[in-house]
Structure formats: C-alpha cells, structure tokens
Amino acid sequence: MLLYEKYTPHSLKEIIGNRLSVDRIRRFGADIAAGKKPKPVLVYGPSGTGKTASLRAMAEENGFEMLELTSSDYRDAETLGKRLLPAARTRGLFAKTTLILFDEIDELSSRFDKGAESVILRMLRESRQPIAFTASDFWDQRISFLRNHVERVELKKVASKELMDYMRIIAKAEGRTIEEGALREVAYRSDGDVRAALNDLQMVLIGGNDIIENLVVRNRKLEIFRVLDRIFMTNSFSSAKTAVETSDIDIDMLINWVDENIPNRYWVKQSIDLAYEHLAFASRFFEMAERVRYYGYIKYSNSGIAGVSISSGGNMKYVSPYAFPSKVKYLSSTKEARGMQSKVAMKLSPYLHTNRHEIIASYLPLFKILISKMGKERREAVAGSLENDFKLEKGEVEYLTTPSAAA
Secondary structure, eight states: OOOHHTTTSGGGGOOOOHHHHHHHHHHHHHHHHHTTOOEEEEEEETSSSSHHHHHHHHHHHHOOOOEEEOGSSSHHHHIIIIIIHHHHOOOOSSSEEEEEEEEETTGGGGOOOTTTTHHHHHHHHHOOOEEEEEEEOTOOGGGGGGGSEEEEEOOOOOOOOOOHHHHHHHHHHHTOOOOOOHHHHHHHHHTTTTHHHHHHHHHHHHHOOGGGGOOOOOOOOOOOHHHHHHHHHOOHHHHHHHHHHHHSHHHHHHHHHHHHHHHHHHHHHHHHHHHHHHHHHHHHHHHHHHHHOGGGGGGHHHHHHHHHHGGGOHHHHSSSOOOOOOOHHHHHHHHHHHHHHHHHHHHHHHHTOOHHHIIIIIIHHHHHHHHHHHHHHHHHHHHHHHTSOOOOHHHHHHHHHTTTTTO
C-alpha cells in the first residue's frame, strides 16, 4: 500500500500545514452541523496540499456522507440535471447530511457543454445539501462563473520543516529511521507537495538513501504514482496519454517504471505481451529522438506508454505496491564503480587507440582477470607501471589491480 493512502487523514488535526485555512474548513463543517446553510467553499492550491483530503476529513469528523464527483462526471447539463439536482434538493428529516464535492472542477471545465455552468449555478441556489469545490487556481478563467458564488479557501505549499516533521513521524510509524540529510532532500524536492513527499519517502525506505539522487524536483500536476495509476488502472488511452504528457517525469524514467511494474499489475500472458509491445514502441521512438535530436518523436513515445493502459482487458491485480525500477536502483548502487571505469578508460584510450566504451566493455574486464592471476610481485610491478607510465591515480590503480573490485 502507498504511504499517502495508508496515512490518509481522518480528521482535520491530521492535515499538515495551512492552519488558518484548515480552520476555515472546520468552521464550514461546524456551520453545516449546526443546521446553518453556509456559502459553498472552493478550496484551491497546488497539487498535494490537502485540498480533497481536508474536505474528506471534515466530512468524516462531522459524520457527513459524501457525494464526490470528478471532472469526468459533470461535463454536460443532462448528466448534472438528472444525477445531481435531485440529490442536492433532497434532504429528509432524519437523513444524514451529504457533502457534494466537485473535485478538480478546473481540470475539464473547458469541456462543459453549453448548459453545464447554468445547471451548477442553479444547484448552488436550490441545493439543500452543502457543496464544495476543489481547483488548482481560483483565478482560472475556466471557473470564473463560480467566483461570486463561493467562499475561497487557499491552501499553500507546505513548509519544508513541517514536511520533515511529518515524514519523521511516518518513518517511525513504519519502524524505520531515515537520515536527516535524506529527509531534508526529500522535503526540498517535493516542493511543498505532501503526497509527493510521502511517495519519495517510500522510495527511500525501499531503495535506501542513495535513491535520493534519482528523484526529480517536483512542480508537476501528476507525480509518478498518479501517472502509473492512470496507465495501469483506468483502461483509458486518452486519460493515460494526458497523464503522461502533463507530467514532468523524464520519459526514460517513466519507461523504466512501467517496464518494472507490468508483471506486477497484469496477470494474463496476452495482456503482458501486448503491454510490452506498446512499451517497446515507446522506447524505440524515445531512443530515436535522443539519437537524431528530433524531439517530435516524443509524441509517439508518449502514445506508446499510454497504450499500455489498453492492454489489460480487465486482467489487473492490485495486491502489491508499485516497485521501484531495478535498473535505476542498480545504476544508483554502481555509480561509483562506473565512474571509476570511465576515468580509467579515458586515460587508457590514447594508448589503446580505441574509444572509452570499447575499453570499458572489452579491455577492462580482461585486464582485471589477467592481473588477478598474477603473483604479488608481478602485480605490484604492474601497479607501479600504471601509476608512473600511464599516469593513473592511486584509486584508479587499485581499481584495476585489486581482485575483489567489481569490474
């Protein structure tokens, strides 16, 4: 289970940061519980600041039921009129209060049909149930029709210190410790996004502190786990493609994540084969874009990754969390050795009259085998020659002449 799901807030006391704004949401809930009819709220701010989580926690605290709608649920007037208006107008004498939540209303509001906005405004006037909205930007023109009808509540990026304190608590609850430097780096890289911080924390707890250098500084709408959810769990090409295209995750990193997790998510051979066909298509065009420096090919790579989403045929399994790419973990763990290989190869290149890659692939393994079979005196003589004649530094000589060093 993902940490941000495992530690979902169940009360407003568990929301991190933004105390004044959280208090406003608390008052909104208290007014509803007292039988008042407060103005609908629009909670807005960057991804991962707790917009939806705070409204869910407030509803849970007060014993409200929730009718939660995503942007795909309310694009046309007919759907809104048939599904929501009756629910909003109804409130029995002993029935529970139902909070109607329009989540991420700014995401697809540009696709509203002609009458959708009018129906929403009519519902705001006639509803006997409380209504709330979430959005990224209150001043987005796409939701300007709401501005005079809601109370705005802004949630800002969470401060690094608060994130570090929270991650320390989570790590302790998981029975783990994490270095202060790693905590600080995760908090910095999350850029005030609590969900992103917990996702990165989980990667560090799984892969160790060295994984930090592979994490991407975030300022994104969809972080890696949400992108993977769209790819593996929606069975929708358009939804997955939008997630891939609006993410700041490097394409090669995303390909590695999808590659690692296809066998964890699909269990029918036909689905796995088809998913890897799409991913191979994506990888081929990404490599072509890098090789010829024509990045128009990236759109084909994006389509290939998104194509994985339509491979399942409904044959998905959800028993395990997403696995960190073993290739990335390996590259992280062998970075120092690979750096040493590269330095040695660069210095030997003029003498061997070939390129660095050929030396690393063919010559260095052979040299290490030959040197490992030498006696102590001969090995010391070779070490002296490497240092004096070939100008290798002491650490580089030790790399070549120490039998236990990794090739």
